[in-house]
Amino acid sequence: MKVLVSVKRVVDYNVRIQVKGDGSGVNLDGVKMSMNPFDEIAMEEAVRLKEAGTAEEVIAVTIGGDKAEEQLRSALAFGADRAIHVKVNEEVSPLTAARILKAVFEKEQPGLFLMGKQAIDDDNNQTGQMTSALLGIPQATFAGELKIDGNKATVVREVDAGLETIEVDLPAVVTADLRLNEPRYLKLPDIMKAKRKPVETVSMADLGVEAAPGLTVTKTSPPPARAAGIKVKTVDELVAALKDKGLV
């Protein structure tokens, strides 16, 4: 089985982002970029499938500008066999990304498409679902556990009510949640080897994909600060205030 994994270049999760003073966006000047952490988990899962003999080949794909190749190199250092760089310099909406990933999927015909559940920059949490919808294949989002058995996968999903188990026919899109696994540390020799692994570069035109409608961002603002509320003097007042807010 082939496993396809999509990875996205995002602002590193340790960076405290700052909104620009003029509201035109977030300050990305000199900011550290990394692979989206949920994509790392997806990547790790794919490599474990390969190590377990379930997958024969792991292919990483990214959509982005020239620098996104750094994240593909990380994916290759994790253990992907090869990588596809869909070079797009503009921002890509989730639906456009889904169209691109659909085209890559159709070209590669993987048995499983792993992704992170969402990217930590725009927090959209849409691309996996949209890709599987366009492909007309099953989706298993928020995966906390994944078992492959022949042409079926059993996925334990982390939902609000608890842990939901579903079974899907393969191929399917599975999106990784935090507890699916803990990604390994990359080793220096693997990082070196990754430099020599093949990366294929394609454009949206090569894939025959046109951009889908998206949203226009008109303003970016810092989150409203929380303000101090009331001070109570006694426990009775506290209980009354909680009741007043319908919290107890």
Add this chain to the structure above:
Amino acid sequence: MTENEAVERDVMEYDVVIVGAGPAGLSAAIRLKQQNEDLAVCVVEKGSEVGAHILSGAIFEPRALNELIPDWKDKGAPLNTAVSRDDIYFMTGESGAFKMPGLFVPKTMHNHGNYIISLGKLCRWLGEQAEALGVEIYPGFPAQDAIIEDGIVRGIVTGDMGLDKEGKHKEGMYTPGMELRGKYTLFAEGCRGHIGKKLIRQYELDNDADPQHFGIGIKELWEIPAEKHQPGLVVHSAGWPLDLIGTGSLGGSFLYHLEDNKVAVGLIVDLSYTNPYLSPFDEFQRLKHHPVFKQYLEGGKRLSYGARALNKGGLYSIPKMVFPGGALIGCDLGTMNFAKIKGSHTAMKSGMLAADAAATALKAGGQGADVLESYPEAFKASWLYDELYRSRNFGVFLHKFGALIGGALNFIEQNLFGGKLPFTAHDRKRDHETLVPASQAQKIDYPKPDGKLSFDKLSSVFLSSTSHEEDQPSHLQLTDASIPIDKNLPEYAEPAQRYCPAGVYEVVEEKDGGKRFQINAANCVHCKTCDIKDPAQNITWVAPEGGGGPNYSAM
């Protein structure tokens, strides 16, 4: 130092291994490849990426860069803001100051021809140049120790990953560090490098040198209202909130106008300060309320925060540079020119000189066991030596005579004698020996931060984007765990609580009235001040798990 035979480690071999991707290390790497493109050169860096741990003012003198990459402008080096004006103030109190007439400013403080930059950004650019030449750079991999065999440095071993708090292997995560062996190893860890410190001791490199002296630099990056912003303006000050006449607390402050309405503001406090109640962090916070600073910062927004120790001992504090199989370069060696408050160009030059020496030795078939004597020889013949010689008395005058009188002496030496007064001053008291007992010291009542110009420590550390894996052995090691509470607390009111700019050290009162020394290692911004200033020299800074530490964007 590393005789860890129990662990099987991967080994990679290089011609030259460089520890630290700062200006010295990257310049050395670039120079090596320029001398011989076939050399295998590798740079390890403890930060999560190149530049993540770089913090400097910074005013940059392009002399070394002109030599290393003459067409830096065409290649897009981030030197965007030329210095347009130098203002120097003597601060007489919390609102008083007088501006020093240009005539009396020591020549070393003139910045015509220099640039206001983010050194972090310059290092990222240098990293790209180095990689384009074929240098392998590995961020997120700290060198934990030197490999020393038969007295010869053979490379370094990177830190183990996946150890828990007790140092035990974490299930499925433990990844042993690997050996990076080089015919020569250049140490460019920056000020008070933790391996450099051990090498200096082991090879007795500082036997003939004066003690090194240090300062702590605390810096913030601000975005200020456009109408207050004057790109290229440089403001320096001495005196309040530190001493102007006395010598108990010395230092100086800076405010540089970069591009895009950004200003860098900071305070350098000499670690020779005497009052254990002094808090460099709080001195810096109150400094920003002085009208000289407030006039620019008011209405602005703080973007980033960080701190780093720096060496200021100068020429006579520089230890021996070489040992079998390797060399110290940059601030790991101590090449900062304190008279100019600049160390980037000197660090770069020292890296280039060491690289030349290594390239020459390798060309001659050197296998690395030897001592690169041609490096100190070339140093003596270089403009770097001349520059440091002229500045040799600068810091000492200030230490001995204070900001005003010492400053006057510096004016006389630098402007009238070109830095060549016919004598050399020495300062032999180490920075950890200067504190007076708490019982004889005056407590300092710092004002509460207002949340607009001044802030508390934890919200500041937040803006350094520092992060460490929580479940790992503490990288701040106490030789004797009882000293903080049993000795430092009664004698010096445990100064670590105050000299640490990141809130790492706390003395916590237990419910039963007992006291406990708490180390919040995850807050650490890797400034190394604790390793320097602890009066008992009981704290040893070692590298945490790879990638840990601050994530500075443009510092």
Add this chain to the structure above:
Amino acid sequence: MSKILVVAQHDDGQLNVATARAVKCASEVGGEVEVLVLAESGQSIGEAAAQLEGVSKVLVADNAANSQPLAAVLAPQIAKVAQDGGYSHVFGPNTTYGKDLMPRVAALMGVAMVTDIMAVHGAHEFDRPIYAGNAIVTVQADSGQAVVASVRCASYQAAGQGGSAAVEGISVDAELPTHTRYVGLKKEGGDRPDLQSAPRVVSGGRGVGSSENFKVIFDLADKLGAGVGASRAAVDSGYVPNDMQVGQTGKIIAPELYIAVGISGAIQHLAGIKDAGCIVAINSDEDAPIFEVADIGLVGDLFQVLPELQGKL
């Protein structure tokens, strides 16, 4: 004029309160608000939805295939109803149910989606959080297309009761896949809810003083049916294990009620609770920064306050 379809979330035959929050948001857009219930047998759920203020009609599509919330099965039906009914907006809650479902609906309809609406500026202009809420973007959707969106539950109160909309049974002509099958649901185990998803959380800080003293925190939490968290200071002091840590380097949570006990409120801790509905602070230090962000603050000795509070709840 907008015509908004709100997808109802229900579990165990009960309308989930998240639906009422989505209705509230839809009402702010204005126009007709209709609720769609997809269930095996959804009459009573539909009747509950009909009582929500602002709802003008409830559509109930019964189908055995709708017995479980499988996005692959539900999405084609929603897309079909939305397109046939000429709806300008399709809203769902940003619960895991809605997060799973709504993007699939949007893709089938070929339109963009707005995730996590936290404010409505107009029929096609909304605020939504990015970077884990560290920035807010105002987005403009194409007014020539239907808007599919999820509604951030924490930003909206539930719509009130008192409505009396008509409930209409419909049948939806959509092809439903069989490639996805529901196996089962294991509710988060134990007596104490999971910290990450609990609607109420009680956390203790260094002020609690010891591992033994943490009992007062656990006792109050059990009384409230709340999860238990801790500040980093409490974890570092060894009072509780690391997995209970709330904050920048611990868990980032958004309960409806967060009670911070003996926690000073460093920014690193606040980063973990900035989306909490109501923050209650109990601390003996009246200058503690936690009071600057607490909705309700009480200065006092936690060892007196907590037992008293527990008794009076």
